[in-house]
Amino acid sequence: MSKAYVFTRHGGPETQALIDTDRPDPGPGELLIAVRAAGVNPVDWKLREGLRRPGDTGERVFPAVLGSEAAGVVVAVGEGVSGFAVGDEVFGSTLAGGYAEYTLLPVTIAAHKPAALSFADAATLPVAAATAYDGLRQLALPEGATLLVTGAGGGVGVAAVQIARAWGLKAVGVASEAKREFLESLGAVHVASGDDWADRVPGAVDAVYDLVGGDVLTRAAGLVSGPGKLITAGAAEETVAALGGTRVVRARNAAVLEAVAQLVVQGDLDPFVTARYSLEDAGKALRAVEEGHARGKVVIEIGEQE
Template sequence: MPKAYVFTRYGGPETEALMEVARPAPGPGQVLVAVRAAGINPVDWKLRTGHVRPGDGEQVFPAVLGREAAGVVEEVGEGVEGFAAGDEVFGNTVAGGYAEYALLSAEVTAHKPAALSFASAATLPVAAATAYDGIRHLDLPAGATLLVTGAGGGVGAAAVQIARATGLSVVGVASEGKKDFVEALGAVHVPSGPGWDARVRAAAPDGVDGVYDLVGGDVLAEAAGLLTDRTRLITAGAPVEEVERLGGARVARARTAAVLEEVARLVVDGRLDPYITRTFPLEQAGEALRTVEDGHARGKVVIEVAR
C-alpha cells in the first residue's frame, strides 16, 4: 500500500504519523497523481490544530497533510478533460499532498512546463498563487510603492518578486535575520518588531500606496495607519472581519488553472524564484513541517517523493 503522512486527530505534532493508506480513486472532476513533490505551508499545521476555514467541511481521520503537489497523472475522474495518464502536472490537492499518491482538483491543476522542476512546481499552487492574486487584487500602477508584511515567508517572498516584476517598488517587513534574503528579493528591508511602522515611514518618506499583509493582528492595524486609502489594504494573514473593520479586504482568490499557468511562466521566465531553501524525503515529512511551524523558515520547504 502507498504511504502518506497524516494526522490522526486535531492537536500538535504528536498527532502526526507516516502510514500506509489505500490508493485514492479519482472522483468526478478529480485527477489522481503519483506525487513527485509537495509544498509545505503554514495552513497545513493550522488545519492539524483544528483551524477550519469556510468550505473545508468535516474532517475525516486519518487526514493526509498538504495543500499543493506536483507529479504525474495516473488516472482521471469522470468529466475531466485536458489531462491524461502520463501528463506532468501541479495543482491544489483535494485530499493531501504529503503522500505517494494524491488527488488534485482538475479545475486548479495545470500542466507543468518541461523547464520547471517538480519541486519548483509544487511550491506554486498555494504561496505563489496567493501572492499573484493579491498583487492583481491591489492593481497598483507601475511606480507605486507596496508594503509587504511578513516578506520573508513563502507568500511574502513571492509577493515581493511578482510586485517587482510588475514595476512596483516594495518595502518588505521581516525579522532582522531575513534582511539579506528580503533585499535579494528586490525589496527595501524594514526590521519587524516594536516601532516597525515608524521605520517604514523613514524608509518610504513619500508614503506607501498599498499594503499586502501576511501577519494580521496588531501588525495589520498598524499597517492600515500607513495608508490614506484603506481600500488598498489587503490581507492573507487575518480573518475577513478583522481587515474589513479597518476598511480593507481579504485577498480575492481566483483559484484557477490559469493563475497556476501564469505563475509557472513567471518562474520559467526568471522573474519569480520559488526560493526552495530545504527539501526532505517523505519519510521526514514531520521534520519538514516543523521547519515551517516554528515560523523561521525562509522561502519554501518541499517534500520530494522518491520513485
C-alpha cells in the same frame, strides 16, 4: 496499497504518522497523480491543530493526509476530465493531501507543469505564490507604485515582493533584521520589524499587503487611505474591514497556476526551495516549518525526480 503521512486526530505532532493506505480513485473532474513533490506550509500544521478554512463544512475524516499542494504525474483521470491525460506532468492544490505517494487534484485548480519547471518548484506554487499573485492582482497598482508587504520574509511575502518587482512596482518589505540582506537581494527596501516599524517606513506607500495581522495590520492601515488599498491574508475579514480593508480574494484556478509557473520559468520568481525531505521524514519537514526554523520553501520529494 500506498504510503501517506497523516494526522489521526486534531492536536500536535504526536498525532502524525506514516501509514499504508488505499490508493484513492479519481471522481468526476479529478486527477489521480503519482506525487513527485509536495509543498510544506504553515497551514498544514494549523489544519492539524483544528483550523477550519472558510467554506469548510462537516467533520474531518481521520486519518487525514497532510499537505495542500503537490506536483506529479497523472496516472488516472476521472469522468468528464478534458485537457489532461495519463502521463502528463501537473501541479496544483490537493483534495486529499499532498504528503502521499498518490493524491487527487481537482482539474479546476491543476495545471500542466512546464518542462523547464522542476517538480519541487512546481509543488511550492499553489499556496504561497498563488496567494501572492491573487493579492497583487486584486490591488491592481499602476507601474511605479509603492507596495508595502508585512511579513515579507515568509513564503507569501517573498513571492509578493518578487512579483511586485516583476510588475514594475517598488516593494517595501517589513521583516526581521536577520532577513534584511535577503529581501534587499530581491530588490525590496527593508524595514526592520518591531513596535515602531511604521515610523521607519521611508516615504509614502500606495498600498499594503498584510501577511501578519494583529497590531501589525492596525499600524499598516494608518499608512494608506482610500478603498482597496489595504488587503490581508493574515487576519479575518471582519478585522480588516473595520480598518477599511479587505481579505485577499483567492481565485483558485488553473489560470493563476499557469501565470505563476511562467513567472518562475522566465526568471521573475524564485520559489527558494531550501530544504528537501523524503516522505519517511515528512515529520521533520513539517516540524521545521512549524518551529519557524526553515528559510525559504520546504518540500517533500517522493519517487523519481528529474
